[in-house]
Amino acid sequence: MAKRISEAERQREAVDKALKQLGSLVYDQIDQGEFPWVMMQSRSIDNIQYDPHARQYILGDRMVKRHSRNIKHIRPFTQLVWTAWFARELVKQRKTSTLREAYYSARGQRDIEYTDQQESDNIITDLEVALNKAREDFNIYPEERSAIFGDITIEYTVPGYEGRRTNLTDHPDGIMVGPAVTSSEFIETTANKILVVEKGAMFTRLVEEQAHKKFNAILIHTAGQSPRSTRSIIHRLNKDWGIPVYIFTDGDPWGVHIAQVICSGSANAAHLRGLTTPDAKWIGVWASDIITYKLPTENLTDFDKKRLTELQADPRYNEDPWRKEIELFIKIQKKAELEAFSRYGLTYIVDKYLPEKLGAPPAT
Amino acid sequence: MTQTQETEYQAVSPSDFFYRNREIAGFSNPSRAIYVGVREILENSLDACESAQIPPEIYVRITELSSSGGENGTAVYLLRIQDNGTGVPAEEIPACFAQVFYGSKYTLKQNRGTFGMGGKMTILYGQITTHKPVIVTSSTGDEIHEYEMMMDIQKNQPQVLRHTTLANEKGWCGTIVELQIEGDYPRIMSRMIEYIRQTAMVNPYADITFIDPKNRLYRFERGTTQMPPVPLRVKPHPHGIDVETLRRMLLITKSRDMKNFMMDQFQGVGPKTAEKFLAFAEIKRETKPPNLSSDEIVKLVRAAKDFQEFYRPDPSCLSPIGPDLLETGIRKELGLTEDDFIKTVQRPPATYSGYPFIVEAAVVAGPTVRKIGQGITLYRFANRIPLLFDESSCVTYKVISKDINWRTYNVQQETPLVVAIHLCSTKIPYKSVGKEFLADQVEVEKEITNAIREAARDLRIFISRSVKMEKQKHRLNIFSKYLPVIAEFAMRLGEKTDMPNIKKLLNEILVVNLQEEEEENGNGEENGNRVLPPPEEETPEVELEEEKIDGKEDK
Ligand SMILES: Nc1ncnc2c1ncn2[C@@H]1O[C@H](COP(=O)(O)OP(=O)(O)OP(=O)(O)O)[C@@H](O)[C@H]1O
Ligand SMILES: [Mg+2]
Numbered sequence: 001m002a003k004r005i006s007e008a009e010r011q012r013e014a015v016d017k018a019l020k021q022l023g024s025l026v027y028d029q030i031d032q033g034e035f036p037w038v039m040m041q042s043r044s045i046d047n048i049q050y051d052p053h054a055r056q057y058i059l060g061d062r063m064v065k066r067h068s069r070n071i072k073h074i075r076p077f078t079q080l081v082w083t084a085w086f087a088r089e090l091v092k093q094r095k096t097s098t099l100r101e102a103y104y105s106a107r108g109q110r111d112i113e114y115t116d117q118q119e120s121d122n123i124i125t126d127l128e129v130a131l132n133k134a135r136e137d138f139n140i141y142p143e144e145r146s147a148i149f150g151d152i153t154i155e156y157t158v159p160g161y162e163g164r165r166t167n168l169t170d171h172p173d174g175i176m177v178g179p180a181v182t183s184s185e186f187i188e189t190t191a192n193k194i195l196v197v198e199k200g201a202m203f204t205r206l207v208e209e210q211a212h213k214k215f216n217a218i219l220i221h222t223a224g225q226s227p228r229s230t231r232s233i234i235h236r237l238n239k240d241w242g243i244p245v246y247i248f249t250d251g252d253p254w255g256v257h258i259a260q261v262i263c264s265g266s267a268n269a270a271h272l273r274g275l276t277t278p279d280a281k282w283i284g285v286w287a288s289d290i291i292t293y294k295l296p297t298e299n300l301t302d303f304d305k306k307r308l309t310e311l312q313a314d315p316r317y318n319e320d321p322w323r324k325e326i327e328l329f330i331k332i333q334k335k336a337e338l339e340a341f342s343r344y345g346l347t348y349i350v351d352k353y354l355p356e357k358l359g360a361p362p363a364t
Numbered sequence: 365m366t367q368t369q370e371t372e373y374q375a376v377s378p379s380d381f382f383y384r385n386r387e388i389a390g391f392s393n394p395s396r397a398i399y400v401g402v403r404e405i406l407e408n409s410l411d412a413c414e415s416a417q418i419p420p421e422i423y424v425r426i427t428e429l430s431s432s433g434g435e436n437g438t439a440v441y442l443l444r445i446q447d448n449g450t451g452v453p454a455e456e457i458p459a460c461f462a463q464v465f466y467g468s469k470y471t472l473k474q475n476r477g478t479f480g481m482g483g484k485m486t487i488l489y490g491q492i493t494t495h496k497p498v499i500v501t502s503s504t505g506d507e508i509h510e511y512e513m514m515m516d517i518q519k520n521q522p523q524v525l526r527h528t529t530l531a532n533e534k535g536w537c538g539t540i541v542e543l544q545i546e547g548d549y550p551r552i553m554s555r556m557i558e559y560i561r562q563t564a565m566v567n568p569y570a571d572i573t574f575i576d577p578k579n580r581l582y583r584f585e586r587g588t589t590q591m592p593p594v595p596l597r598v599k600p601h602p603h604g605i606d607v608e609t610l611r612r613m614l615l616i617t618k619s620r621d622m623k624n625f626m627m628d629q630f631q632g633v634g635p636k637t638a639e640k641f642l643a644f645a646e647i648k649r650e651t652k653p654p655n656l657s658s659d660e661i662v663k664l665v666r667a668a669k670d671f672q673e674f675y676r677p678d679p680s681c682l683s684p685i686g687p688d689l690l691e692t693g694i695r696k697e698l699g700l701t702e703d704d705f706i707k708t709v710q711r712p713p714a715t716y717s718g719y720p721f722i723v724e725a726a727v728v729a730g731p732t733v734r735k736i737g738q739g740i741t742l743y744r745f746a747n748r749i750p751l752l753f754d755e756s757s758c759v760t761y762k763v764i765s766k767d768i769n770w771r772t773y774n775v776q777q778e779t780p781l782v783v784a785i786h787l788c789s790t791k792i793p794y795k796s797v798g799k800e801f802l803a804d805q806v807e808v809e810k811e812i813t814n815a816i817r818e819a820a821r822d823l824r825i826f827i828s829r830s831v832k833m834e835k836q837k838h839r840l841n842i843f844s845k846y847l848p849v850i851a852e853f854a855m856r857l858g859e860k861t862d863m864p865n866i867k868k869l870l871n872e873i874l875v876v877n878l879q880e881e882e883e884e885n886g887n888g889e890e891n892g893n894r895v896l897p898p899p900e901e902e903t904p905e906v907e908l909e910e911e912k913i914d915g916k917e918d919k
Contacts, residue, residue, distance in 0.1 A: 019857060020857060020858060020859060021858075022857065022858075023853070023854050023855070023856070023857025023858030023859070023860075024854075024857075024858035024859075024860070025858075026850065026854035026857075026858070027851075027854040027855055027857075027858040027860050027864055030847075030850070030851055030854065030864040030865070030866060030869065031864040031865065033865075033868040033869065035869055035872075036850060036854070068846070068847070068850060071839055071842055071843075074842060074843065074846045074847075074850075075842075075846060077846075077850065078846040078849050078850050078853075081849075081850050081853045081854055081857065082849065082853050084853075084857055085853040085856055085857040088857055111845055111846065111849045112849065
């Protein structure tokens with residue numbers, strides 16, 4: 001356990017140093033009578049590529065110079081320097097901040113005006129790219145809504161909790177995936193699979209039906225598109241302990257994509273590693289499930305159809321089951337939610353559907 | 365069924381006529397009444413000073429006497445206007461101030477007043493709304509005469525209630541008119557002040573003091589004591605004559621025949637022209653003027669309009685302000701500085717229907733004008749009187765909004781600009797008796813257009829230069845705002861002890877070549893080709909303009 005803490009400490013010091021270096025760099029540039037600039041990889045769309053080898057989106061080779069010499073760049077440049085300073089204060093003081101708090105802190109600052117939070121978030125992403133670090137390394141987190149539950153023991157590294165352990169079955173509502181869980185060390189687990197669902201209601205149902213015991217699983221709900229921290233946890237559990245990951249989403253193009261992002265990441269995080277789980281399996285709700293289980297359905301909207309066509313054009317959907325299921329969605333023009341299984345009773349999903357999909361009888 | 369109504373015949377005196385039709389003289393409502401009232405008396409004062417080449421010193425005071433006076437929020441005001449002009453000879457005072465169509469400005473020379481009724485209309489309106497007499501105090505340099513008078517409206521005769529003669533130890537010369545009038549001042553307040561301000565603008569040698577009903581003092585100091593030359597009195601031009609005037613002239617003339625009549629009574633007609641013209645009009649030159657028949661009178665007037673060989677009307681009866689004085693007036697009233705652009709021009713004399721006229725114009729732009737507002741602000745003057753109402757019906761408005769292509773001068777829709785136009789003539793082509801806007805006389809419109817074009821000629825360069833300077837200023841503002849913040853946080857982030865020096869960078873901004881700036885902007889407007897992927901867990905990335913740098917340079 002001491003190993004994990006010192007590992008975290010080493011990481012913290014590296015980030016602190018990188019931030020300080022950025023300050024010195026800018027300072028020296030000004031001091032030498034030069035308009036300060038920072039070089040970073042371009043995040044424009046034409047520099048984001050899918051790397052079949054890494055099985056995720058990555059940034060290309062094109063570099064951009066954020067230059068304070070340019071009247072249009074000087075404001076974002078100022079915001080970048082301020083954000084770096086803010087991040088370093090967080091790291092030094094061992095405090096965390098949400099993206100929203102970072103935005104409001106900036107608004108309290110003279111001349112660092114942001115039009116909206118999006119602008120602030122964007123500058124934080126710039127800082128990630130410039131220093132090749134994730135925002136979590138700067139102690140900046142998104143607002144959390146996702147949760148985790150299951151027999152896994154973790155050990156906290158956050159100030160005041162260093163070394164403290166907890167089992168993630170301790171709280172029947174599950175434990176929110178926040179900075180503390182994200183930065184903790186994973187000690188031990190009895191689980192042999194991870195079940196990821198996109199909705200809180202289904203997560204609660206699974207906990208209630210003791211799915212973690214029945215399937216010997218760790219349960220995670222992503223609350224829609226999964227936050228990076230959740231993806232990072234899934235990645236770690238899968239990579240470090242080799243636990244297989246199964247994803248259940250609504251049977252519609254949006255659910256499909258939630259699953260895909262867990263597998264191969266998002267273009268917005270193309271500059272980051274350690275967030276993807278290429279071997280995770282999307283196992284439902286498939287278009288074919290709709291037919292097999294005669295699920296109550298709704299018609300696809302125009303918006304849904306357009307989205308499906310977009311997905312077809314994405315290289316990550318070239319393989320099955322993605323390709324086959326998307327074609328089938330288009331063919332049947334129907335979609336179904338996870339809750340649709342309730343037509344066969346509340347426990348049907350745990351008793352019937354999941355065992356069939358996981359290819360194993362429930363371990364009663 | 366039908367009842368025969370008895371038709372009553374009665375003669376209406378001129379004052380009675382105007383009493384019944386006061387709207388046409390501008391007294392259409394309580395707020396307008398007090399505005400026109402001040403205007404008429406003030407203009408008489410300016411005329412009186414100018415005709416003697418005395419730089420005017422005018423004092424205007426409006427005092428509220430009782431607010432319960434009228435029904436609709438109107439009040440009774442005491443108007444007092446004092447000047448240092450010629451004064452009015454004692455025996456002329458009653459008629460000049462209480463008899464309509466009596467005055468000294470019927471001759472052909474440029475005056476503000478022309479009809480011999482303006483001042484009286486104010487007095488008349490004051491009298492019918494308050495039943496109070498007017499008090500006129502005046503001196504031509506001898507004793508001071510004070511008259512308290514009412515107008516006998518039906519008889520069009522002054523009724524003197526009191527005449528006092530006072531000693532004039534200091535040799536004061538001038539006139540004070542004091543009268544009561546019902547009106548609505550608050551409604552017209554801004555126009556009133558604007559009127560006086562523009563009067564001061566177009567009469568830069570006048571010193572005007574105004575005290576409003578709230579006892580607020582407005583001072584308009586003169587910018588010069590130099591006055592434009594007094595216009596000369598001239599004979600009428602044949603082009604401008606009408607049947608009635610000609611008939612009167614023929615009756616009273618002492619000329620023995622028509623040839624001499626033409627030479628004596630009209631400007632620019634010598635023996636040759638007189639003979640040629642009479643032949644053209646088919647009138648015998650030896651005819652005695654009073655013997656001309658009605659048909660011949662009409663023929664003569666028509667021929668006078670068609671005959672092309674008269675000299676152009678003599679402009680010496682005109683009194684333009686001149687480019688220098690106009691500039692002085694505009695500069696002082698707009699508070700222009702070195703950084704502003706002003707160009708004033710005076711066009712050569714021209715004529716319409718036998719009346720000479722001169723157009724003067726000014727075009728103003730720059731930082732001071734920007735404070736006035738966006739787009740074109742138009743100042744209109746006729747014989748040194750500001751015209752404030754009905755702008756959009758005025759020919760000047762037509763010229764600036766239709767005839768001039770402002771793009772030629774780099775002027776955009778919202779570019780702040782002041783255009784001032786002064787028309788002087790022995791006969792201003794007013795479209796209505798209210799004297800507020802000019803009719804679209806072709807010749808006048810053309811001259812106004814020419815005047816503005818001439819004044820705007822150098823505007824193009826000024827505007828493009830000031831646009832560049834604005835941009836430069838904006839740049840400097842941006843950089844002086846952000847650079848210190850970058851410096852401060854770089855210092856704190858890098859744990860340095862003191863602020864790096866940003867002076868050098870700011871200096872560099874000052875001398876930056878604007879060309880370069882434009883290129884930079886062009887370069888900044890790249891990208892926008894966002895296709896895949898659509899929004900995911902984070903809000904979509906907003907691309908900032910970036911300078912593209914090719915190559916694998918890594919940091
Ligand atoms: N302040 C004054 N000083 C000297 N003379 C004056 C003054 N006010 C009026 N007069 C004389 O009284 C006359 C009548 O003035 P009034 O305003 O009634 O007519 P007007 O000025 O001749 O023509 P208009 O109707 O166009 O104003 C003037 O022509 C002028 O001779
Ligand atoms: Mg008058």
